[in-house]
Amino acid sequence: VLLQARVGRIVDGxxxxxxxxxxxxxxxxxxxxxxxPAT
Structure with missing residues (x-):
C-alpha cells in the first residue's frame, strides 16, 4: 500500500x-x- 502511494506521487509529475x-x-x-512466479 505504501509503495503504491509513493509511486502515485512520483507519477504525479x-x-x-x-x-x-x-x-x-x-x-x-x-x-x-x-x-x-510473477505474472
Whole structure:
C-alpha cells in the first residue's frame, strides 16, 4: 500500500525514471523475497 502511494506521487509529475526504477526494484525485491512466479 505504501509503495503504491509513493509511486502515485512520483507519477504525479516528478520523474518517470524514478517510477520505472522503483518498478524494477520492486521486481527484484519480489523475486528475492518471494519465490513465486510473477505474472
Amino acid at each position: 516528478i520523474d518517470l525514471n524514478l517510477y520505472y526504477q522503483s518498478l524494477e526494484l520492486r521486481k527484484q525485491f519480489m523475486a528475492n523475497h518471494m519465490t513465486s
